[in-house]
Each structure stands twice: as C-alpha cells, then as structure tokens.
Amino acid sequence: MSHPGTRPLAAIVDGYSTGNFLPPAFDRLGVDVVHVQSTDELMPSMLGPALADYTGNLVCADAAAVETTVAELARLGVVAVLAGQEPGVPLADLLSERLGLATNGSALSVARRDKHAMIEAVAAAGLRCARQLRTADPDEAVAWAREQDFPVVVKPLSSASTDNVFICAGPDEVRAAAEKVLSSLDIFDLPNRELLVQTYLAGTEYIVDTVGVDGAHYVCGVWRYEKSTTTNGKPIYDKDVLCAADEDPVPQLIEYTLEALDALGVRNGPVHAEVIMTPEGPALVEMGARLNGNMNPGFHDTCLGANQAALIALAYADPDAFGQRYAGQVYRKRQAAVVHNTSTTLAGVVRAVDQAAVDKIDSLSSVYFTSVKLAPGKRLRATVDLLSSPLRIFMTAPDEGRIRADCETIRTLKDDVYVLEG
Numbered sequence: 372m373s374h375p376g377t378r379p380l381a382a383i384v385d386g387y388s389t390g391n392f393l394p395p396a397f398d399r400l401g402v403d404v405v406h407v408q409s410t411d412e413l414m415p416s417m418l419g420p421a422l423a424d425y426t427g428n429l430v431c432a433d434a435a436a437v438e439t440t441v442a443e444l445a446r447l448g449v450v451a452v453l454a455g456q457e458p459g460v461p462l463a464d465l466l467s468e469r470l471g472l473a474t475n476g477s478a479l480s481v482a483r484r485d486k487h488a489m490i491e492a493v494a495a496a497g498l499r500c501a502r503q504l505r506t507a508d509p510d511e512a513v514a515w516a517r518e519q520d521f522p523v524v525v526k527p528l529s530s531a532s533t534d535n536v537f538i539c540a541g542p543d544e545v546r547a548a549a550e551k552v553l554s555s556l557d558i559f560d561l562p563n564r565e566l567l568v569q570t571y572l573a574g575t576e577y578i579v580d581t582v583g584v585d586g587a588h589y590v591c592g593v594w595r596y597e598k599s600t601t602t603n604g605k606p607i608y609d610k611d612v613l614c615a616a617d618e619d620p621v622p623q624l625i626e627y628t629l630e631a632l633d634a635l636g637v638r639n640g641p642v643h644a645e646v647i648m649t650p651e652g653p654a655l656v657e658m659g660a661r662l663n664g665n666m667n668p669g670f671h672d673t674c675l676g677a678n679q680a681a682l683i684a685l686a687y688a689d690p691d692a693f694g695q696r697y698a699g700q701v702y703r704k705r706q707a708a709v710v711h712n713t714s715t716t717l718a719g720v721v722r723a724v725d726q727a728a729v730d731k732i733d734s735l736s737s738v739y740f741t742s743v744k745l746a747p748g749k750r751l752r753a754t755v756d757l758l759s760s761p762l763r764i765f766m767t768a769p770d771e772g773r774i775r776a777d778c779e780t781i782r783t784l785k786d787d788v789y790v791l792e793g
Contacts, residue, residue, distance in 0.1 A: 372427040374447045378403045381451040381687055382429075382444055384463040385409050386420035389666045389680070390455025394424035396668070396684035405447065406455075407431055407440065409462045414560050420455065431462060441469045451687035453640050460484055460660050473584070473687065475660065479636035483660045485528050487567050489635065490655065496634035498627065499654045501569040509549035512568045516545045522571045527552050527563045535563070536756070538571065538606065574649040576656065577621075578611060579628040579642075580663050582682040584690045586638040587698035588629060591679050592663075592671070593621050599714060601755055608757050610778070611665055612771075613674055613708040616701045620648050625701065627653035635660075641683050665710045670739045670765040674708035707771040709737075711778055713762040714754035719791035721745050728787035735777040737768035743788060751789050762788060 374380050383393055384407045394404045406425040411432045413419045422428050431440040444452065444466060452467040452474075454460045460483055467474035475483070482488040487505040494500050504515040505528070516523045516539070525548035526536040535555060537548035545568065552566040578594040592613065599609040614621050628644050635658060643663045645656040662679045671678035677697075686693045724743055732741050742763040745751055752759045762785055766774045 372405075372429075372443075372447075374403065374405070374426055376403055376426075379450045379688070380405060380426065380447055381453070382407050382449045382466065383420075383425075383453060383455040383459075384466070385457075385459030386425075386455030387414065387417040387458070388456050388664050389662050390459075391418065391421050391424075392662075392666065392668050392678075392680035393453075393455055393684060394421070396680040397688060398424075399681070400684055400688040402450070402684070402688045405429065405444075405449065407444075407452075407459070407462065407466070409459055414458065416560055417456065431466075437465065437469075441466060444470060453683065453687055454661050456664075457484070457659050457661050473639045473690065475637050475639055482635055483637065483658070486526070486657050487528055487565075489657060490569070493631050493634045493655050496630065498630055498634060499649070499652055501572055501654065503567055503569040505565055505567055506549075507553065507565045509546050509553070512549040512566065513542045513545050516568055517542060519570050524567075524569045524571055525549055525552060526567050526569075527555075527557045528565055528567055572647040572649050572654050572656065574647045574654075576645060576647045577614070577624050578663065578665075579624055579644045579646055580679055581628065581632065581642045581644070582679060582686050582693075582697070583632070583637065583639055583642070584686045584693050584698055586633075587694060588632065588642075589682060589693075589697035589699070590616070590625050590628075590701045591677060591682055592675055592702055593624060594710070601714070601753075605755060607714060607754060608712050608760070609714070610712070611710040613704055615704045620653070624648065624653050627655075628658075631655050631658060640686065641679055665712075665763065667740055667742075667765050670708070670767060673739065674705050674767045675702050676705055677702070706767055706769050707774055708765075708767040709771075709774050709778070711762075711764040711766055711781065712757060712760040713764065713781065713785045715751065715761050715786055716753050717751055717786055717789070717791065718753050719751055719793065721747050721749050721751055721789050722792045723747055723790040725787055725790055728784055731784050732762075732764065732781055732788075735780060737766045737774045737777045739765040739767050741765075745789060751791065761785070 454463040461480040482492040576596040594611040597610040644658040668678040
C-alpha cells in the first residue's frame with residue numbers, strides 16, 4: 372500500500388467500537404490514518420472499524436507478521452501508533468516501541484490487558500486493591516474462596532463490558548461461575564483458559580478517564596456508576612453520572628488513578644479506569660489503556676468541554692499543543708450529564724425498530740442521543756450485563772433533576788422500541 376498524501380499518517384490498531392471516533396478526530400487535525408488488524412478476521416462481537424475512514428488495512432495477526440508490519444509502517448512514515456480498542460493494546464505497545472514513537476512500551480503490556488497481572492502490579496506499588504487468585508481449576512477457585520470472606524468475584528482474565536462477571540455468595544456459586552467462565556469465550560472471541568477470583572470490594576464504583584503525553588495526564592472525566600438489579604438478583608450498570616471535579620471523593624480517585632497509571636507504565640495515550648471507593652479508600656477494579664466505550668464526542672463536548680477521542684488525536688498529532696492546553700489539568704463539569712444503559716426483561720428476535728418510540732425518547736429535553744443497539748434480525752436478550760443492555764441514551768441538561776425525570780419517562784417507553792417477531 373502507499374500513502375500518496377502530504378499529510379502525516381498515524382496507525383490505529385483495532386479501531387473497534389468507540390475507536391471509530393478516532394479517524395475523524397485525526398482528520399480534523401490534518402492527519403490521515405492507516406488501520407492495523409491484530410486478528411486474521413475482524414472480531415464479530417464488537418462494532419467493527421469503518422475501514423473506509425482509513426488509507427488502508429494491514430493484518431498483523433501473529434509474531435511472524437510483526438517484522439513486515441514494522442517495516443511497512445516505517446516505509447509509510449507513520450508519526451504515531453495507538454490502540455483503537457482493548458484488543459489492540461499489546462500490539463500497539465510493541466509497534467510503537469519498535470518504531471521509536473511515543474509508547475507505553477511492551478514490558479508491562481501484559482499487566483495492561485491481563486487483570487491478574489494488572490492487580491499484582493498495582494499491589495506491588497503499594498496501592499490498595501483486591502486479593503486474588505488466578506486459576507484454571509474450579510476446585511482451586513472454591514478452596515481459595517472458602518478462605519476469604521464471601522462474597523467474592525469470579526470473572527475472565529481479559530474481557531470487558533461486565534462479560535461473565537459473577538458476585539458469588541458461597542462455594543456452590545463460585546463453582547458454577549468458574550465452570551461458566553471456563554466454558555465460554557470472552558467478548559473478543561478468545562477462549563477463557565483461566566479465570567480470576569477476587570475478594571469483593573464494597574463501595575461505590577467510578578470511571579476515571581485520562582489522556583497523557585510523556586507521563587503528564589489530563590483527567591477528562593469522572594463518572595459515578597449507579598446500578599440496578601436484575602430479576603435474578605444480579606447487579607447491572609444502569610447510569611453513569613458525571614461528577615464535578617471538586618466533589619467528594621473525586622480528588623482522591625484522581626490521585627489514586629494517576630498512581631495506578633505509573634504502576635502500570637502508562638505514560639502516553641488514553642486510559643479508561645474503574646475504581647471503587649471503599650471505606651478504606653480507592654481501589655482499582657480494572658484499567659484499559661484505551662478510550663471509554665460509553666463515549667460520544669458531541670455529548671462530551673457539551674457537558675465537559677472536550678472529548679477523549681479529540682484529546683487522544685491531539686496528544687499524538689501535536690503533543691506540544693496538548694502539553695500547553697491540557698497536560699496536568701483536570702476537567703470542569705459544564706452541566707449535569709448521565710449515560711443511561713436501559714435494561715429489559717423481554718427476549719426474542721427483533722422484527723423492526725419502532726422509530727416513533729425512538730423519536731419520543733429523543734424528544735425529551737435532556738436526551739442528546741439515543742443509541743439503538745440492535746438491528747432487525749438480531750436477538751434481544753433479557754438484560755444480565757452491559758452487553759445485553761438494549762439502548763444507550765446520552766443525556767445532559769443544566770440540572771440533574773431534569774435528567775432523572777426524563778429517565779422515569781424513558782422507563783415507560785424503552786420496551787416499545789423493539790418490535791419482536793411473533
């Protein structure tokens with residue numbers, strides 16, 4: 372492939388999901404993008420990269436392809452290599468390191484993807500986190516859990532979106548959860564050969580999003596999770612509520628997260644961290660060296676004055692400008708905002724999307740955008756996790772009361788959006 376243009380070129384590895392916001396963000400800064408795919412085939416479990424937005428696509432699916440990919444990216448003169456979504460993190464680390472570009476390096480790549488290695492690295496730095504066991508044996512998981520205080524958490528090593536995360540109240544639940552995880556694929560279609568058992572962290576969970584250049588990070592948003600409970604008693608994510616940067620306990624969460632980034636060797640690019648505020652203080656749940664999967668650029672511009680995709684592009688395309696305007700700074704909440712992930716007890720094949728029902732939701736004064744996640748022919752499942760939430764609704768208004776009132780209205784409208792067969 373060739374890059375005939377005079378514009379600089381950046382490489383994005385695995386531009387799935389909200390990674391699709393990166394090519395337009397680079398384009399606005401006068402930078403073209405080439406896509407690098409870390410698997411032989413695109414992963415069907417996530418929204419794929421819009422390859423028409425790229426100058427080309429390089430497949431680098433094994434160690435043998437790394438040399439040719441490095442040579443090709445060097446020939447093209449790329450100025451940056453970054454991950455577009457979670458699966459691309461290790462390859463982006465390796466390629467950027469090999470090309471001598473801004474990088475987090477490959478030495479701690481495993482700790483930025485494998486949740487066991489991640490917590491071990493954070494604990495080794497003296498930061499608070501859960502106790503844990505990594506195992507491929509349900510018997511060992513049960514024996515370890517018996518020595519802890521219940522509940523405990525069972526989950527895959529490297530998945531996302533609350534995929535196969537179980538809170539277990541006793542040994543039988545641990546065994547069932549362990550067997551379920553080990554017999555399934557993760558969200559990226561890879562087999563779960565091992566699992567993680569962790570002590571349960573009691574407290575409120577938060578998102579902390581950052582973008583950095585050479586170790587100087589901009590905190591671009593802190594959101595508080597509000598959870599609801601399914602009919603089988605499982606907690607699921609319901610709302611992400613934007614916090615003010617100076618409200619309690621946000622400064623503590625930010626300080627802890629920046630220390631965790633140092634422990635995990637994250638100096639450049641984005642982070643999406645999840646941190647629980649326990650009675651003893653903040654503790655890391657997990658961290659992804661990629662942008663927030665609940666991100667909508669225009670929505671974030673409205674409530675935060677900036678968005679993570681544009682900040683990432685600026686950090687790689689013009690690090691000096693990023694340094695002057697953002698490095699070491701913290702966001703300011705412009706107005707109240709909520710990302711509402713609706714749930715449903717309905718199940719069936721979607722025959723049609725009722726646009727009139729979507730329009731009713733969109734007409735509510737605080738609704739910025741409604742993401743309808745299922746097309747006709749797809750299967751609607753009763754909500755058990757973030758992946759099975761059928762609608763994601765971005766909401767912002769001058770006051771939170773308006774948003775909460777609209778959420779109540781949405782509760783009466785949400786199940787009208789999908790018309791099911793039969």
